[in-house]
Amino acid sequence: MTETTTNAPSRPGRLSEFWFYFRENKGAVIGLYVFAVFVILAIFAPLVAPHDPIMQYRDHLLQPPVWEDGGEWSFFLGTDAVGRDILSRLIHGARYSFYVGIIVVAIAAAGGIVLGLISGFAPRWLDTIIMRIMDIILAFPSLLLALVLVAILGPSLTNAMIAIAIVLQPHYVRLTRASVMSERTKDYVVSARVAGAGIWRLMFITVLPNCMPPIIVQAALSFSSAILDAAALGFLGMGAQPPTPEWGTMLAEAREFILRAWWVVTFPGVAILITVLAINLMGDGLRDALDPKLKRS
Amino acid sequence: MTDPILKVEDLQVTFDVRPRGAWPWTPSLKLHAVGGISFDLNPGECLGVVGESGSGKSTLARAIIGTVPTSGGKIIWQGTDLAGMDERNRRTHRRDVQMIFQDPLAALNPRMTVGQIIAEPLVTHKPDTPKDDVRRMVAEMMERVGLLPNLINRYPHEFSGGQCQRIGIARALILRPKLVICDEPVSALDVSVQAQVVNLLKDLQKDMGLSMIFIAHDLSVVKHISDRIVVMYLGRAMETATSQTLTTRPEHPYSQALIASVPIPDPVLEKARMRPVIQGELPSPLKPPSGCVFRPRCPKVQASCALERPQMLDLGKGHQVACPYHEAHDVLHATA
Numbered sequence: 001m002t003e004t005t006t007n008a009p010s011r012p013g014r015l016s017e018f019w020f021y022f023r024e025n026k027g028a029v030i031g032l033y034v035f036a037v038f039v040i041l042a043i044f045a046p047l048v049a050p051h052d053p054i055m056q057y058r059d060h061l062l063q064p065p066v067w068e069d070g071g072e073w074s075f076f077l078g079t080d081a082v083g084r085d086i087l088s089r090l091i092h093g094a095r096y097s098f099y100v101g102i103i104v105v106a107i108a109a110a111g112g113i114v115l116g117l118i119s120g121f122a123p124r125w126l127d128t129i130i131m132r133i134m135d136i137i138l139a140f141p142s143l144l145l146a147l148v149l150v151a152i153l154g155p156s157l158t159n160a161m162i163a164i165a166i167v168l169q170p171h172y173v174r175l176t177r178a179s180v181m182s183e184r185t186k187d188y189v190v191s192a193r194v195a196g197a198g199i200w201r202l203m204f205i206t207v208l209p210n211c212m213p214p215i216i217v218q219a220a221l222s223f224s225s226a227i228l229d230a231a232a233l234g235f236l237g238m239g240a241q242p243p244t245p246e247w248g249t250m251l252a253e254a255r256e257f258i259l260r261a262w263w264v265v266t267f268p269g270v271a272i273l274i275t276v277l278a279i280n281l282m283g284d285g286l287r288d289a290l291d292p293k294l295k296r297s
Numbered sequence: 298m299t300d301p302i303l304k305v306e307d308l309q310v311t312f313d314v315r316p317r318g319a320w321p322w323t324p325s326l327k328l329h330a331v332g333g334i335s336f337d338l339n340p341g342e343c344l345g346v347v348g349e350s351g352s353g354k355s356t357l358a359r360a361i362i363g364t365v366p367t368s369g370g371k372i373i374w375q376g377t378d379l380a381g382m383d384e385r386n387r388r389t390h391r392r393d394v395q396m397i398f399q400d401p402l403a404a405l406n407p408r409m410t411v412g413q414i415i416a417e418p419l420v421t422h423k424p425d426t427p428k429d430d431v432r433r434m435v436a437e438m439m440e441r442v443g444l445l446p447n448l449i450n451r452y453p454h455e456f457s458g459g460q461c462q463r464i465g466i467a468r469a470l471i472l473r474p475k476l477v478i479c480d481e482p483v484s485a486l487d488v489s490v491q492a493q494v495v496n497l498l499k500d501l502q503k504d505m506g507l508s509m510i511f512i513a514h515d516l517s518v519v520k521h522i523s524d525r526i527v528v529m530y531l532g533r534a535m536e537t538a539t540s541q542t543l544t545t546r547p548e549h550p551y552s553q554a555l556i557a558s559v560p561i562p563d564p565v566l567e568k569a570r571m572r573p574v575i576q577g578e579l580p581s582p583l584k585p586p587s588g589c590v591f592r593p594r595c596p597k598v599q600a601s602c603a604l605e606r607p608q609m610l611d612l613g614k615g616h617q618v619a620c621p622y623h624e625a626h627d628v629l630h631a632t633a
Contacts, residue, residue: 119408186403194396195468196388196421209408 016067021289023164028285034278042094048090050074053245057083062261080254086263090271097227097275100161103221104226107165112172113215117203120174120180131177135171142167143232147213149240157230157246160239164229168222175218179211213290220283224276231272247272301337302375302475303361308334309369309533310353310360314583326583330356332532332590333370334617335609338476343502343509345523345540347516347555349580353532354512355399358478361510362396375475395469397498399481401461405453412449415439415467417423422472435480438467442497448522459490463497470501476508483518495522516559520544525615530589531582534609538616548612548623551591572610589620597622 021026043047057079064071064080075085119130136143149163164204183189183205192206233239234248243247247268253266300497310331316461331353338344342573346354359365363379372379374390378495382390390426395418398404403412415435424606426434436446442463453461462482469477479498483491499522513519517542519526526543528535528551536549554575561567586592588603595602600624609617 080357150429185398187398188406189357189400190364191396191465191468192362192406192417194391195418196391197417198421201421206406 010215011250018289022285024193025285025288029283031198031278031281034274038094038275039098041091042098045092045095049089049091051085053089053092054084054243062257065263072189077267080264081257086267088249090267092245093247093250093271096244097294100230101223101226103161104165104168105189105223108168109172109215109219112169113176115178116173116176117208119177120184121199122201132174143229146233147236147238151232155238155241157240160233164226168226171218171222174216175214176211179214180207183207183210216290217283217287220286224279228276237252302340304373305336306335307370308360308367308372310356310365311368329532329585330582331360331370334534336527336537338508338510340508341506343511343523345519345526346510346512346529347514347519347526348529349514349579352529354529355480356509358396358480358512362394362478392472393475393479395472395474397465397469397479397482399478400485401458401465402453404465405461407453410450410452411464412502415471418468418472429620432472438471442467458486459494462486466497473505478510480512484513484515484537491518498522513538528555531585533590534619535591536618542616546625548625549620550595550597553626590620
C-alpha cells in the first residue's frame with residue numbers, strides 16, 4: 001500500500017506555472033528586473049555606494065553631475081547644498097524605501113486580512129461595525145489622515161510607517177471581506193464544515209488560500225503607494241528626519257535650490273518615479289498571472 | 298424491527314427573506330423551505346427523496362446535517378434530539394453523518410491536494426492520528442472508491458466529474474460514518490458515469506452497512522438505489538412508500554405524474570402510454586397555496602382541497618399518502 005503512494009508524482013511546481021504566465025507580460029518582466037536591481041542595490045548599499053551618505057564634502061557644494069561643466073567623476077550625480085554625494089544618498093535611500101514598503105505592507109496586509117476574514121464570517125452587527133470604521137478611514141484623504149496621525153505620534157520614520165499602514169489597511173479589509181463573502185457560500189466550504197472543520201480552520205485553511213490572488217496583487221500595488229506616501233510625508237517634514245538619506249526628505253531639503261541646481265531635486269524624484277513605476281508594472285503582471293479567469297489550460 | 302437510526306418528526310425550516318427595498322422595521326417574509334416532514338430511517342436502509350427543484354430536498358439534507366437551523370419539529374439521531382444535544386454528542390453526530398454534494402468539483406477545495414481533501418475529516422475529528430496511518434487510510438479509501446492511490450498529490454481540477462465525485466465519496470466515508478446524505482450526487486454527471494457512481498454507492502452501502510439518504514430529481518436513479526422513497530413537493534411530503542410500490546402503484550396524483558414523466562426505453566410503449574400531465578410551475582414558497590400545496594396543479598382537485606392541509610393517510614406496509622382522494626394507478630399496464 002505504502003509503496004504505491006510513495007511513487008505518487010509530485011506537483012509540476014506552482015512557481016514554474018506562475019512564471020509561465022508572468023513572462024508573457026513584457027512590461028511586468030522589465031518591472032521585475034528594475035525592482036530586482038533596486039533591491040540588490042539596497043541590500044549591498046555600503047559596498048556599492050562610493051561615499052558615506054552623510055559625509056559632507058565642504059569643497060564640493062552643489063557640484064553638478066559629471067556630464068555638466070564642472071562635474072567630477074568622484075561625484076557622479078553631483079552633490080547637494082552641504083556637499084553630500086547624491087548617488088550615495090540615493091543608493092542608501094533605496095534601503096529606507098524598501099524598508100518602508102515591506103513593513104507597511106506587512107502590517108497593513110496582516111491586519112487587513114484578519115479583520116476582513118472576521119468581518120466576512122462574523123454576524124451582521126460585527127461586520128457592520130468593522131466595515132463602517134473602515135469606511136470612516138477611507139473617507140479621509142489618505143495623505144491628510146497620515147499627516148494627522150504623524151502629528152499625533154510625532155514625526156519619525158517609524159511613526160510615518162504606522163500611519164501609512166493604518167491608511168492602507170481598509171483596502172485589504174474590503175478586498176478580503178469581498179472574496180470571503182463569495183467563497184464562503186461555495187460547496188467546498190460547506191463540505192469542510194460537514195467534515196468537522198472549526199471556525200478557525202475554515203477561516204485560515206479552507207477559505208483564506210482561495211482569497212489570496214487579489215490580496216497579493218493589492219500588496220504589490222500598495223508597496224509602491226507606501227513608498228510614495230513615505231516620500232510625501234518626508235517631503236512635508238513629517239517622515240524620516242534629516243540627515244537620513246530618505247528620498248522624500250532629500251527632495252524637501254533640495255526645494256530651495258530647484259532653479260539653481262536642478263540635479264539636487266531631479267534625481268531623488270526620478271528614483272521615486274522609477275521604483276514606483278517598476279512595482280506597478282510588476283503588480284499588473286502579477287494580476288494577470290494570478291487571475292484564474294485569464295488562464296488557458 | 299430495530300430502532301430507527303434517524304427519526305424526523307414534523308421538521309420545519311423557514312428562511313427570512315427581506316423584501317426588496319424594505320424599511321428596517323417592515324417584517325421579513327417567511328420562506329417555508331421545509332414545511333413539516335416526518336420519516337424514520339432504519340440502520341442500513343437507503344431512503345430516496347425525490348421532488349422538483351425548489352421542493353426543499355437540499356434544505357432537508359442540510360437541516361439533518363446541522364448546517365441550517367430548524368424552526369420547528371424534531372430531528373432525533375439515535376434517540377437524542379439534535380436541538381438539545383450537548384457538545385460531545387454533537388461532535389459524534391457530526392462524525393457519524395457525512396454528506397456527498399451535487400457539484401463534485403465545487404465541493405472540493407481547489408487549493409488542496411486530493412490526499413489533503415480526503416484526510417480532512419480525519420484531521421479535524423481525530424487530530425492525534427499518526428501521519429502514516431492517515432496516509433495509509435487515505436490510500437485504502439482511494440482504492441476502495443476506484444481511484445489510483447498514486448493520484449494522491451493531484452489537485453481537484455485535474456480530475457473528471459466522475460473522479461471528483463469518487464473523491465467526495467472517499468472523503469465522506471473515511472470516518473466510517475453511520476449515515477451518508479447524498480445531495481443529488483449524480484445529477485451533474487454524464488449518464489454513463491452516473492451508473493458507475495450509483496453502483497459504487499450501492500456497493501459501499503452494502504459493505505459498510507451504511508444508512509443513506511439519497512436525494513435526486515431523477516426518479517429512475519432513486520428507484521435503483523433506494524429501499525423506500527419519499528416524494529416531496531414544496532417542502533411537504535406527498536407520499537412515502539417502498540420503491541417497488543411507489544414506482545408500480547403510486548397513489549398520490551403528484552407521484553403518478555412524476556412517475557409518468559420517466560421515459561420508458563421502448564419507443565412503442567413510450568408512445569402508447571397514457572400519462573397524467575401536470576401543468577404550470579411550482580408556486581412560490583413565500584406564499585404557499587392554502588390547504589393542499591399541490592392543489593393548483595392537481596388533475597383531481599376538489600373544492601375541499603383548499604380548506605385544510607391533507608393528513609398523512611397510512612395504507613399499511615409503510616405506504617403513506619397525503620391525499621384524501623388517492624387512488625391506485627397501475628403504471629405498468631396504463632396504456633391507452
